[in-house]
Amino acid sequence: MNDNDNRNIRDDGDAVNELTPIIDYEDLSHVVLSPEEQAYEAMIRQRIRERRRAAERKRIKRNRTVALILVMVIVLIVCRSCYASHRKKRDEKKANTEVSAVEKNTSSKKEETDSGAEVPAKTAESKPEEPAHKIREVDGLTFVDDILIVNKTYSVPDDYAPGINSAAQAAFDEMMNDALNDGVYLYVNSGYRSYDEQYNLYYNYAYDRGVAEADKYSSRPGHSEHQAGLCFDVNSTENSFAGTTEAKWLAAHCSDYGFIIRFPKGKEKYTGYEYEPWHIRFVGIELAKELTSKNLCLEEYLGLTSDYTLAKEPVSQEKMAEQLGVTVGDPNEVDETAETDSGSYDNGGYYDNGGNYDNGGNYDNGGYYDNGGYYDNGYGY
Numbered sequence: 001m002n003d004n005d006n007r008n009i010r011d012d013g014d015a016v017n018e019l020t021p022i023i024d025y026e027d028l029s030h031v032v033l034s035p036e037e038q039a040y041e042a043m044i045r046q047r048i049r050e051r052r053r054a055a056e057r058k059r060i061k062r063n064r065t066v067a068l069i070l071v072m073v074i075v076l077i078v079c080r081s082c083y084a085s086h087r088k089k090r091d092e093k094k095a096n097t098e099v100s101a102v103e104k105n106t107s108s109k110k111e112e113t114d115s116g117a118e119v120p121a122k123t124a125e126s127k128p129e130e131p132a133h134k135i136r137e138v139d140g141l142t143f144v145d146d147i148l149i150v151n152k153t154y155s156v157p158d159d160y161a162p163g164i165n166s167a168a169q170a171a172f173d174e175m176m177n178d179a180l181n182d183g184v185y186l187y188v189n190s191g192y193r194s195y196d197e198q199y200n201l202y203y204n205y206a207y208d209r210g211v212a213e214a215d216k217y218s219s220r221p222g223h224s225e226h227q228a229g230l231c232f233d234v235n236s237t238e239n240s241f242a243g244t245t246e247a248k249w250l251a252a253h254c255s256d257y258g259f260i261i262r263f264p265k266g267k268e269k270y271t272g273y274e275y276e277p278w279h280i281r282f283v284g285i286e287l288a289k290e291l292t293s294k295n296l297c298l299e300e301y302l303g304l305t306s307d308y309t310l311a312k313e314p315v316s317q318e319k320m321a322e323q324l325g326v327t328v329g330d331p332n333e334v335d336e337t338a339e340t341d342s343g344s345y346d347n348g349g350y351y352d353n354g355g356n357y358d359n360g361g362n363y364d365n366g367g368y369y370d371n372g373g374y375y376d377n378g379y380g381y
């Protein structure tokens, strides 16, 4: 047994010896994975992991960017459709307003009156579909793109008496000072006028020359920008003012202060009035510059009419003459025609209309209109 055991051990020993190469091989492989090599392998594995992570991060980043763009596109589409429906509603509202609606909002009225300058920005934003101008009626006042409109079509209530607009007055004062520095003397001939003052002024012209002639240069009561306190007649209201140094300076510079020559030469068919180089209207600097540079009058720019027969309560010249007790045509011309036709100089009946001239003391407005130190002879158009 012992022998056997020994043999067995020897055999085992032999067996071990025989297997040595295998053990060597294993040892060799163990040697290959030396600490440096293990470290190297670990480094490689680390790099691979890092690359995978980097690729993953890149993929996430790309997906995020795509998602962001997608969200932006969706937002843009939603905004566009919102804006389109908003425009549609606005246009519908505008149509309603034009027909009848009268909003009761006194506070917004005051705001709108003072903020003529803000308008062009809004208009520029919606340039592609520009023709649609927003018309609103607030307490009998008509605002188009937030600009108060007073002309032959659009009137202001009889009792509307805001006085001169403070922004317009400040702008005029600044302009007057700058003109003086250029050696040009500008002054207010006529600024704010009440309904009654305009009534008397218009009546006087209509009485002297007839309604048809008066309508060419004088506003009927309730239809004057002077009642809105947004305009000035500068220096002389005689046609001789045209071409003077003062008129030229005014035309060249008034837009820098927010004013426009309201009734420009050649725009009579739009404004409804003959050329008035002295009548400036405050609309804010931005709009004033745009209108002046484009050579557009307010009616052209806003697509509006200026015609008494298109007013909410149209009044023909015949009806106006009847209301005032004056003639439509030139009263003197009527006389001359009668004279020629009859071959006599007897025009007594026509010429003497003294009774009509007396309108109960209204004509006397105290001689001069005091607007705080400015020379104002109470005349103007």
Ligand SMILES: [Zn+2]
Pocket: 226, 231, 232, 233, 279, 280, 380, 381
């Ligand atoms: Zn005027």
